Every structure is written in C-alpha cells, then in structure tokens.
Amino acid sequence: MMQVHRMFEIIYLLMHKKTLTAKELADQFEVSPRTIYRDIDTLCEAGIPIYTTKGKGGGIRLVDSYILNKSILSEKEQEEILSSLYGLHAVSGDTEQVLSKLSGLFNKTSPSWIEVDLSQWGADDSGKYQLLRTAILQQRVIVFDYYNSYGQFSRRRVEPLQLWFKHKTWYLRAYCTDKEAVRLFKLTRMKRLEQLEDIFEECPLLRTDGLLPDPPSRQTPSIQLVLRIDASQAYRVFDEFEEEQITKEQDGSWLVTVEYPEDEWVYGYLMSYGPYAEVLAPAYIRDILKERLQLAANRYL
Structure with a gap:
C-alpha cells in the first residue's frame, strides 16, 4: 500500500513540476534512488509514459500533456469519482486535498453543476455531521438529548451505524443501548451531542439487517x-x-x-x-x- 501511495504521489509531482531527479524524489519520500527507479519501472510497465534523460537539466518526466485517463480511467469513471468526492466533501469537508489532486491528474476543472448545503436556513449544522461521521467511522459511542415523536425527552446513549437521508430529512441509524435495539433518530431533534471515548464493536447483523420493528404497543396505525x-x-x-x-x-x-x-x-x-x-x-x-x-x-x- 505504501508503494502504491508513493507511485501516485510521483505521478502527481511529475505533472506539476515537469522534471525531477531520482535524488529529489528519493529525498521527498525518504527512500533510496534505487527504490525510485524500481517505482518508475513499475509505472512504465503499467502504461504510464515516464522517461528519463541524462546530463544537465535531465531527470525523470512525463510525456507532455499526459493525463491519467489515457492509461487507467475512462472519462465517465473520472466524472463519477469527482462527483462522489464532491458529495462527501459537502458532508465531511475534508476531501479538498484529494479533490485538488485528482482534478489535476484528470486535467479537469472543478465541477460546479451541484452545490450541497446540509444546514437549515440561518443555521450551521456542519459540526454535527462531522462529529457523527467521525463517530461512525471510528465506532465511537455518542450521547445526546432527544425528543421523540410523542414529545418525550430522554438522554440517549447509542452506537452510531449510518446516516440516512429519507423524505427530505436526515436520520441517524444507531443501536440504542437503553432500548437494546436499532432505532432511527431525526437529526433536528438531537441536541447537546457528544462523542465519548468508548469504542464499540459493531455486530455485522446490525449493518445488514433492516430496522428492528417497534414493539406492537408503539406501532402507529x-x-x-x-x-x-x-x-x-x-x-x-x-x-x-x-x-x-x-x-x-x-x-x-x-x-x-x-x-x-x-x-x-x-x-x-x-x-x-x-x-x-x-x-x-x-x-x-x-x-x-x-x-x-x-x-x-x-x-x-
């Protein structure tokens, strides 16, 4: 994985700095020049048009006007990747560096056909979405105040599983430790949200199964x-x-x-x-x- 990441960075650097020496790349990645040459050979075998020149002003460079899609991804695949990253950027706000790099590699300007704002008018809810995203990915327990559809207040402790968007509204799908069941929580009703240090081990069945039904006494006709x-x-x-x-x-x-x-x-x-x-x-x-x-x-x- 480290080698793949390094080769991706080599392509990115060559596209922006045109020509680099093996020593410059070796210093950049804290490896030997021999390792850099092995990476270059691997990239050439994969169809990336890299060549080396000797003498003053020589070094390692890409064929002029090279763009990544000629070797790896189709035009449609590039657009799908960038569009997906922009959707994630609207929620997490931390994909800007990846977007910048891929836009450069694909030789594309940033798509501007859509703008996603998850906050209510006059409110900034971005912190709530980022906290929930982190808690889901890191499997961290969260607590919050909640008013259910019956107007009842409670302090909930849950293991967050997924964010759901349904019928113009965002929900958190989570395992409620008090109810010992999976529940949906409307984000607008979640207040004083906190992420705890506690880590939970997710049960695979909770991820694949649908929502557990409410007890019969609470089903709404x-x-x-x-x-x-x-x-x-x-x-x-x-x-x-x-x-x-x-x-x-x-x-x-x-x-x-x-x-x-x-x-x-x-x-x-x-x-x-x-x-x-x-x-x-x-x-x-x-x-x-x-x-x-x-x-x-x-x-x-």
Whole structure:
C-alpha cells in the first residue's frame, strides 16, 4: 500500500513540476534512488509514459500533456469519482486535498453543476455531521438529548451505524443501548451531542439487517386522508405530495389523497395549513382538528 501511495504521489509531482531527479524524489519520500527507479519501472510497465534523460537539466518526466485517463480511467469513471468526492466533501469537508489532486491528474476543472448545503436556513449544522461521521467511522459511542415523536425527552446513549437521508430529512441509524435495539433518530431533534471515548464493536447483523420493528404497543396505525387545499398553496402541494396523490379541481383547488401515520405530527401538519386546507375525510379527524383549533383560538381571546 505504501508503494502504491508513493507511485501516485510521483505521478502527481511529475505533472506539476515537469522534471525531477531520482535524488529529489528519493529525498521527498525518504527512500533510496534505487527504490525510485524500481517505482518508475513499475509505472512504465503499467502504461504510464515516464522517461528519463541524462546530463544537465535531465531527470525523470512525463510525456507532455499526459493525463491519467489515457492509461487507467475512462472519462465517465473520472466524472463519477469527482462527483462522489464532491458529495462527501459537502458532508465531511475534508476531501479538498484529494479533490485538488485528482482534478489535476484528470486535467479537469472543478465541477460546479451541484452545490450541497446540509444546514437549515440561518443555521450551521456542519459540526454535527462531522462529529457523527467521525463517530461512525471510528465506532465511537455518542450521547445526546432527544425528543421523540410523542414529545418525550430522554438522554440517549447509542452506537452510531449510518446516516440516512429519507423524505427530505436526515436520520441517524444507531443501536440504542437503553432500548437494546436499532432505532432511527431525526437529526433536528438531537441536541447537546457528544462523542465519548468508548469504542464499540459493531455486530455485522446490525449493518445488514433492516430496522428492528417497534414493539406492537408503539406501532402507529395509518389513516387515509382526503384533503382539499387552496389553489394558493400549489407550492406546498407539489413539495409535499406525489403527483399521483393530487387532483386539480375545476375551481383551481387541489384534492389530495394521502396516507400518514396518525399521531401528534399529523395533527400539527394539517393545522399548519391554517385556513388554506380542509380535511374532507375521515370525519373524526375533522372533529379532532375542530377541538384543537378552538383551544388554540382560546389562547388569543
């Protein structure tokens, strides 16, 4: 592995410094000139066009205008590698050096077709993502304050496994030592996040198996809702629902049929539309919302 890394660095240096002597490369990598010549022979056998010249101004150099893709990677493979690294850079922020080197080797300018910002508007969450990334890769236990979907507060101690992005939201998949089961934690609800010195040994089954189901007593039943949403809310309709769930009415309003788990979240979500949405079915949901809206109105009377 050390030899491969050194040969990669040799190519990079030759592309930027044009000509180097065996002694200069040997000093750079703290090896003998003989080792450098062996590396050069290996690179030549792999199809890298390196040649040496003797005399004043001589040394080791690459064929002019050489780029890495002529020998190893296709154009598509280069683009896929750079795009993947830019995605990682958005989360970790520590791939800039690798990106710079590969962009130079591929003779490509930095792709600018996408920009990823994981923070909320007006907030900087980059530290949270970096801490979680480090904890996952180093298998370090973390603790944090958490409010679940029932509004219950707890201090959690977990073994982090993966970051998940699902339905516009980031989650942490982790083994909760208190519940002794794998759980999903919404990142926006995780506060006072800390990484401990404790190292955990990951069970392979936890990585490959799906989420363990909640106990039956905590499973949330789903309901099918029929909503009429005002025409002025088109931006929300197309942000929040699938096309097959939406029907446009003659008056310009939107008829939406959607299935959601029935819990506190769905009541708050429906109320977030204010006067711009009406629940047509089921009838008992209408009654629940009437009662909650009345209680809310009483606070201002």
